[in-house]
Amino acid sequence: MTTETIKMKGSDAIKLAIEEEMERDESVFIMGEDIGQYGGAFSVTAGLLERFGPERVRDTPISENAILGCAVGAAMAGMRPIAEVMFADFLCVCMEMIVNQAAKARYMYGGQVNVPVTIRVPFGTGIMGAAQHSQSFESWFMHVPGLKIVLPSDASDFKGLMKTAIRDNDPVMFFEHKRTYYYTNEVPLDKEFMIPFGQARKFTEGDDVTIVATGAMVQESIIAANKLKEENIQCEVIDPRTLVPLDKKTILGSIEKTGKLVIVDEGCKTCSVSAEIAALVAEEGFQYLKRNIVRINTPDVPIPYAPNLEREIIPSAKLIQNQVKNLI
Amino acid sequence: MNSDELPKEWSSEESINIYKKMLMIREFETRITKDAGKIKSPLVHPYTGEEAIAVGACAAINEEDYITSTHRGHGHFIAKDGDVNLLMAEIYGKEGGICKGRGGSMHVADFSKNMLGANGIVGAGPPLALGVALASKMRNEGKVVLTFFGDGASNQGMLHESMNLAATWKLPVIFILENNKYGWSTPAQTATAVEDLSLRAQGYGIKGVIVDGNDVIEVYKSTKEAVDLARKGGGSTLIECKTFRWQGQTTTDADKYRSNEEKEEWKKRCPIEIYKKRLIRGEIIDQTMIKEIEEKTLEQVELSVKFSKKSKKPDTGTVLDDIYKNPIDIGGN
Numbered sequence A: 001m002t003t004e005t006i007k008m009k010g011s012d013a014i015k016l017a018i019e020e021e022m023e024r025d026e027s028v029f030i031m032g033e034d035i036g037q038y039g040g041a042f043s044v045t046a047g048l049l050e051r052f053g054p055e056r057v058r059d060t061p062i063s064e065n066a067i068l069g070c071a072v073g074a075a076m077a078g079m080r081p082i083a084e085v086m087f088a089d090f091l092c093v094c095m096e097m098i099v100n101q102a103a104k105a106r107y108m109y110g111g112q113v114n115v116p117v118t119i120r121v122p123f124g125t126g127i128m129g130a131a132q133h134s135q136s137f138e139s140w141f142m143h144v145p146g147l148k149i150v151l152p153s154d155a156s157d158f159k160g161l162m163k164t165a166i167r168d169n170d171p172v173m174f175f176e177h178k179r180t181y182y183y184t185n186e187v188p189l190d191k192e193f194m195i196p197f198g199q200a201r202k203f204t205e206g207d208d209v210t211i212v213a214t215g216a217m218v219q220e221s222i223i224a225a226n227k228l229k230e231e232n233i234q235c236e237v238i239d240p241r242t243l244v245p246l247d248k249k250t251i252l253g254s255i256e257k258t259g260k261l262v263i264v265d266e267g268c269k270t271c272s273v274s275a276e277i278a279a280l281v282a283e284e285g286f287q288y289l290k291r292n293i294v295r296i297n298t299p300d301v302p303i304p305y306a307p308n309l310e311r312e313i314i315p316s317a318k319l320i321q322n323q324v325k326n327l328i
Numbered sequence B: 001m002n003s004d005e006l007p008k009e010w011s012s013e014e015s016i017n018i019y020k021k022m023l024m025i026r027e028f029e030t031r032i033t034k035d036a037g038k039i040k041s042p043l044v045h046p047y048t049g050e051e052a053i054a055v056g057a058c059a060a061i062n063e064e065d066y067i068t069s070t071h072r073g074h075g076h077f078i079a080k081d082g083d084v085n086l087l088m089a090e091i092y093g094k095e096g097g098i099c100k101g102r103g104g105s106m107h108v109a110d111f112s113k114n115m116l117g118a119n120g121i122v123g124a125g126p127p128l129a130l131g132v133a134l135a136s137k138m139r140n141e142g143k144v145v146l147t148f149f150g151d152g153a154s155n156q157g158m159l160h161e162s163m164n165l166a167a168t169w170k171l172p173v174i175f176i177l178e179n180n181k182y183g184w185s186t187p188a189q190t191a192t193a194v195e196d197l198s199l200r201a202q203g204y205g206i207k208g209v210i211v212d213g214n215d216v217i218e219v220y221k222s223t224k225e226a227v228d229l230a231r232k233g234g235g236s237t238l239i240e241c242k243t244f245r246w247q248g249q250t251t252t253d254a255d256k257y258r259s260n261e262e263k264e265e266w267k268k269r270c271p272i273e274i275y276k277k278r279l280i281r282g283e284i285i286d287q288t289m290i291k292e293i294e295e296k297t298l299e300q301v302e303l304s305v306k307f308s309k310k311s312k313k314p315d316t317g318t319v320l321d322d323i324y325k326n327p328i329d330i331g332g333n
């Protein structure tokens, strides 16, 4: 065990986790479109082919259904596959294998089979991807019993959670916001550095307002919290890190202290992650609330191409800052 | 097939138009590649080198007929007589673009021309083409649909379902497979165990043909035959056009996965040069006309850039418009 850390960006931290796990466990392998020689659309897997060879780093045809089916089947047969869906938007092509097969196999077959598959999903806005290359679908999958949903927001969490995902014995959807690939922070080099599912992370502490945020919205919220601090408003920024299981305790505990909740989530507002968290707090933490719950989401609109239009709808630090001030 | 001869039904003017369109696609893509830094989107896919397919195929249909396109859609847009100014402005993300800056390069569409849209989802065009063809059939309109897709797309389940249904229902859909040998970085031969993807047609019970995708006349003739068959109620055809994309996957792709030799080899078979030589041999055009056409094309591209730069950014106040035909309250932040 080492306590050493190294500064790296999110995408490299994911790769490091995959590399370490592939080295540790022969049954771990990865497949997807253009992930080998090309290194992946976002360079997450660059170098893995050279290191582990084409048997374990598999370039596939453009066949999302086959990729997911193959991964889920291999998992049922005792392997630990990682499947990459190049853009979250393409999940629509392979919903069947995830929702009706992977998520349900264990339960419907009476607990006879495990499905230890990790499904990697780059998602979100920020590259002028427009309506079919920018979406945030994580809340859809929260609605599917049997799946675990991970959504880290920085490099060290990417590493620790990816390792947990690969070793987990159930199907894990691992959402990677494209913008967070480029965020850098200190990442532990310890090969047993694992972050358990269901443990939120507090980025800042404060008594005034609780801000729960996911993915790229965590950074935006931290920026907003730092600005608000200058005005003597103390915010507690919490990243749940895993949406299923969800760390209710940390969220409710914070609201007990602050009495005010702002939720920031890049998904469209209706039936979003923020909707689920708001419902949870209304149900189990109503007595703590001193104000109405505020949800900051992308409105219910397809993502437009023009950068000024995209900026207009995606929650920003400035918007969070204003909304917090309105609340106080 | 002797494609050295121009099709008898083509007037000189039509023959020259074919040339103009191919050249327009080439110069358009060259220009957006040069402007990639200004356009900023990393998801702009140039059609350079494949011009003969879109232009040859679209020459075989009428204005009322339909096409569906792919993520690499500028060529299809131009071939279906789309306005270059509106295309350029869309890629620039401007209000004056064909989709008002909402769609961008991967979603250019001109419904007034029955160009039903480029598509960001690989393989999503052909299933839609089925329905368009079905509508035409149910209303006895005699219209046909060309659905363009790549070798990469051919491995989507959506293609299997589409070809089967088109064959079974004898739908007037023509599947135009642009086999440019690569799906992004993936060589077709590592994604399929057969070289000729048109072999699949047999399994569905439709006709499958292979054409030289760099020969606009060959593409035209095969498409014409397929269109005639479809209009007579004879159903669908799969036309595999062998070709090569000259540029990277996108305007910003480093394209390290293909060798220079391979690229150079294909550039020797430039679809525009091949056709130009025929026009010269057939004494349809001469050097003066060629020069004129080149200048005019460049000028039009230049004008489209000017048009785009002058066009306003979309008004952010309108970002929630156009979601529904009968609007509902969306809310917002």
Ligand SMILES: Cc1ncc(C[n+]2csc(CCOP(=O)(O)OP(=O)(O)O)c2C)c(N)n1
Pocket (backbone or CB within 6 Å): A033, A062, A064, A086, A090, A093, B070, B071, B072, B120, B121, B122, B123, B149, B150, B151, B152, B153, B154, B178, B180, B182, B183, B184
């Ligand atoms: C469903 C889906 N999967 C993957 C992609 C990512 N992608 C975009 S273009 C492309 C390659 C497509 O290859 P092909 O169909 O041969 O068309 P070409 O790019 O060669 O014109 C890929 C993998 C996508 N857009 N949609």
